[in-house]
Amino acid sequence: MKVRVGINGYGTIGKRVATAVNKQDDMEIVGVTKTRPSYEAELAVKLGFPLYVPESSVQAFKDAGIKTAGTIQDLYKNVDIIVDCTPGDVSEQYKAEYAAAGIKAIWQGGEDHSLTGISFNAIANYKESWGAQFSRVVSCNTTGLLRTLYPLDKKFKIKHAFVTLIRRSADPGDSKVGPINAIEPSVKIPTHHGPDVQSVMPWLDIQTMAVKVPTTLMHVHTVIVELGSDATTEDVLNLWRKNPRIKLVKSKEGVKSTAQIMELSRELGRSRSDMYEIVIWEDGVKVVGNTLYYYQAVHQESDVIPENIDCIRSMCKVEEDAARSMAKTNKAMGI
Numbered sequence: 001m002k003v004r005v006g007i008n009g010y011g012t013i014g015k016r017v018a019t020a021v022n023k024q025d026d027m028e029i030v031g032v033t034k035t036r037p038s039y040e041a042e043l044a045v046k047l048g049f050p051l052y053v054p055e056s057s058v059q060a061f062k063d064a065g066i067k068t069a070g071t072i073q074d075l076y077k078n079v080d081i082i083v084d085c086t087p088g089d090v091s092e093q094y095k096a097e098y099a100a101a102g103i104k105a106i107w108q109g110g111e112d113h114s115l116t117g118i119s120f121n122a123i124a125n126y127k128e129s130w131g132a133q134f135s136r137v138v139s140c141n142t143t144g145l146l147r148t149l150y151p152l153d154k155k156f157k158i159k160h161a162f163v164t165l166i167r168r169s170a171d172p173g174d175s176k177v178g179p180i181n182a183i184e185p186s187v188k189i190p191t192h193h194g195p196d197v198q199s200v201m202p203w204l205d206i207q208t209m210a211v212k213v214p215t216t217l218m219h220v221h222t223v224i225v226e227l228g229s230d231a232t233t234e235d236v237l238n239l240w241r242k243n244p245r246i247k248l249v250k251s252k253e254g255v256k257s258t259a260q261i262m263e264l265s266r267e268l269g270r271s272r273s274d275m276y277e278i279v280i281w282e283d284g285v286k287v288v289g290n291t292l293y294y295y296q297a298v299h300q301e302s303d304v305i306p307e308n309i310d311c312i313r314s315m316c317k318v319e320e321d322a323a324r325s326m327a328k329t330n331k332a333m334g335i
């Protein structure tokens, strides 16, 4: 029997999770939620996703001629798990409702680790969410850091990691957020990113700083890692080459910036031009003594999507082996 999945919050992350779930053969979308009538709500119905709405909005949807399947609370009756993709400041309110309905739930990186006590990354801690009622897929930036740092730590033991995050100011569809002509440092040091990585790798010595810049495409990280054992640049590249959710590109072959990475994902024919992999500039990787330097790019709208799929499998006890779940997800999503 397929796992029955509901999406609460059909926005940037929610619509991508919905598409990805329906590509798997062991889970299916039962419904998605929207709070107000909109073009996205209309499209969700056209795509065949039953639409569940707040009781207070039922009439507004009726007036707009958009067909609904019930209230958000009705959706709970038909699902095994909710993937909560509501904005960071509202999703906490739903925890009590999910608990009362006796269903499982996954939150996203806009929530704190304390909400669930378990944070998820497929390669680093798949088993920690095994059978759990609540879990949280860490943010796009944290997912990016875990994907590349976890294998490094496993193989070479990281003594210390220092990261500067160059963050996109808004998602491409968002015209309300800035800055549009400034660079804004996050002055609270360390930024929340380091502690967020430690919610999955508590033993890791990591410091983070961040600046926000006027771009919508991707984040870029500059990473400096002091390794605990000898490694060459080639050793590090070979380690990452084994991980399908890491993509190596070469600046000298024309992938010089996040603009060409997005062009590459368009050329690959990806759904919504998404780049699920963490992209590392191969010719920008260098080991000097015991210190590794590299640059990586994170497609904020999509790197967490395969993680949500694997998290569903772990929480719903569908596949015990992390590598098998990841391979299945990757195949279905064309990674």
Ligand code: NAD
Binding pocket: 008, 009, 010, 011, 012, 013, 014, 033, 034, 035, 036, 085, 086, 087, 088, 090, 108, 109, 110, 111, 138, 139, 140, 171, 300, 301, 304
């Ligand atoms: P979004 O604003 O694009 O989508 C949120 C959706 O939730 C919208 O459809 C909105 O209408 C709906 N919503 C708002 N209030 C609601 C409520 N009370 N009940 C039900 N639905 C409600 O946001 P997003 O970017 O998809 O972010 C969702 C979560 O994913 C956040 O925790 C965010 O931090 C995290 N996240 C976002 C990104 C990103 O770059 N966009 C990356 C990784 C993780």
